[in-house]
Amino acid sequence: MTMLNTATPAYEADDAIPRRRWLRVIPPLLLACIISYMDRVNIAFAMPGGMNAELGMNASMAGLAGGIFFFGYLFLQIPGGRRAALGSGKTFIAWSLVSWAVLSGLTGLVTQTWELLALRFLLGVAEGGMLPVVLTMVSRWFPDRERGRANAMVIMFVPLAGMITAPLSGFVLAAYDWRHLFYSTALLSILFLGVWLAFADDGPETARWVSPREKAYILDALRAEHERKLTAGTPAVTSFGALLRNPTIWLLIAINLCYQAGIYGYTMWLPTLLKNLTHTGMGKIGLLAMIPYVAMVIGMFATSYLSDRTGKRRLFVLLPLVGFAVCLALSVLTHATMALSFAFLIGCGFFLQAAAGVFWAIPPKLCSVEAAGSARGLINALGNLGGFCGPYAVGVLTQHVSAAAGVYCLAVVLAVAGLLALTLPKRCED
Numbered sequence: 001m002t003m004l005n006t007a008t009p010a011y012e013a014d015d016a017i018p019r020r021r022w023l024r025v026i027p028p029l030l031l032a033c034i035i036s037y038m039d040r041v042n043i044a045f046a047m048p049g050g051m052n053a054e055l056g057m058n059a060s061m062a063g064l065a066g067g068i069f070f071f072g073y074l075f076l077q078i079p080g081g082r083r084a085a086l087g088s089g090k091t092f093i094a095w096s097l098v099s100w101a102v103l104s105g106l107t108g109l110v111t112q113t114w115e116l117l118a119l120r121f122l123l124g125v126a127e128g129g130m131l132p133v134v135l136t137m138v139s140r141w142f143p144d145r146e147r148g149r150a151n152a153m154v155i156m157f158v159p160l161a162g163m164i165t166a167p168l169s170g171f172v173l174a175a176y177d178w179r180h181l182f183y184s185t186a187l188l189s190i191l192f193l194g195v196w197l198a199f200a201d202d203g204p205e206t207a208r209w210v211s212p213r214e215k216a217y218i219l220d221a222l223r224a225e226h227e228r229k230l231t232a233g234t235p236a237v238t239s240f241g242a243l244l245r246n247p248t249i250w251l252l253i254a255i256n257l258c259y260q261a262g263i264y265g266y267t268m269w270l271p272t273l274l275k276n277l278t279h280t281g282m283g284k285i286g287l288l289a290m291i292p293y294v295a296m297v298i299g300m301f302a303t304s305y306l307s308d309r310t311g312k313r314r315l316f317v318l319l320p321l322v323g324f325a326v327c328l329a330l331s332v333l334t335h336a337t338m339a340l341s342f343a344f345l346i347g348c349g350f351f352l353q354a355a356a357g358v359f360w361a362i363p364p365k366l367c368s369v370e371a372a373g374s375a376r377g378l379i380n381a382l383g384n385l386g387g388f389c390g391p392y393a394v395g396v397l398t399q400h401v402s403a404a405a406g407v408y409c410l411a412v413v414l415a416v417a418g419l420l421a422l423t424l425p426k427r428c429e430d
Contacts, residue, residue, distance in 0.1 A: 170286020
């Protein structure tokens with residue numbers, strides 16, 4: 001262990017190691033994720049912007065329309081992760097962009113609720129392999145000591161997409177109607193396809209632009225990681241069957257399930273919460289909805305930086321989950337004071353994705369390179385069922401109890417995720 005750890009410090013201390021990959025690898029991955037997220041969440045603005053009224057949807061049906069995406073999201077998680085680990089993630093995402101464009105455009109044409117549900121389900125299928133593919137591509141470019149920050153930069157698509165989607169949606173709704181939200185995101189997918197094909201690369205082995213020195217740094221560091229797993233006291237997971245038998249993988253799935261319920265429960269209903277809180281028009285709500293996403297960028301970078309510097313993964317998964325839960329609860333308790341309640345909604349934004357980059361740095365520590373793609377797919381596939389549960393639970397509780405009950409439900413679920421994070425084994429940060 002000691003011998004292996006002393007084999008790489010020269011790289012860490014040598015500032016001459018080229019870092020061009022941060023500028024070449026991250027932006028295409030980040031932009032692809034932004035496009036996918038805009039396709040996913042534009043419905044959150046369409047619902048209060050005229051869709052609910054035109055299609056005759058109540059709060060429960062709106063929650064179902066927002067959440068059914070995640071049932072479709074299950075199907076391509078594991079195949080996508082395996083394709084990126086063993087084949088070409090670049091090709092996978094290229095075809096995904098085409099399918100997103102077609103499905104988003106068709107959503108702008110719906111006239112019946114069942115059509116909307118079917119298309120949202122199919123969009124979930126089409127986007128299902130996205131995150132495991134992207135994270136697998138990141139793991140092929142960035143060794144563990146950089147991976148928390150690299151993951152956070154890619155997962156920054158959530159706040160960036162939110163900052164783009166919120167004012168864009170407000171503008172489109174003010175100038176046109178909710179159908180044009182879907183047409184605009186379809187067009188963005190097609191336009192970005194050319195950028196993706198020109199600039200994305202699966203790994204340093206095939207990229208022509210990476211220098212020999214930087215390529216050697218990446219491959220040597222990844223090789224050292226693999227050797228550390230082989231010499232560790234607990235063997236790395238090497239097959240899909242072993243994944244299903246590994247209790248830590250199931251613990252990560254449970255944490256992710258609760259986390260995603262909170263994330264999507266908040267993001268899907270944020271425009272509606274702001275409308276109820278401020279009683280203003282959709283144009284202003286779009287601008288207000290940007291602010292929590294700005295806070296999210298700060299939270300993500302602060303958390304991933306501290307985690308990479310200290311090597312503590314469990315702690316920096318736990319703290320954002322607890323902070324998110326507390327801010328959600330306080331946003332309801334202070335609802336009578338609009339400014340204070342909005343401040344706590346901004347606090348939710350700060351913690352919303354703060355744990356994500358750190359969380360996704362954990363699976364490669366438990367698995368072989370071959371199994372890590374499947375692990376990400378499995379954790380993301382089952383965990384993202386929380387993306388259905390959160391919005392749907394908020395919709396049902398809002399209709400039958402109160403909006404406050406829906407938000408409190410999300411806070412409890414996030415607190416449970418924090419308790420589960422406390423039980424992660426120490427080897428998650430070794």
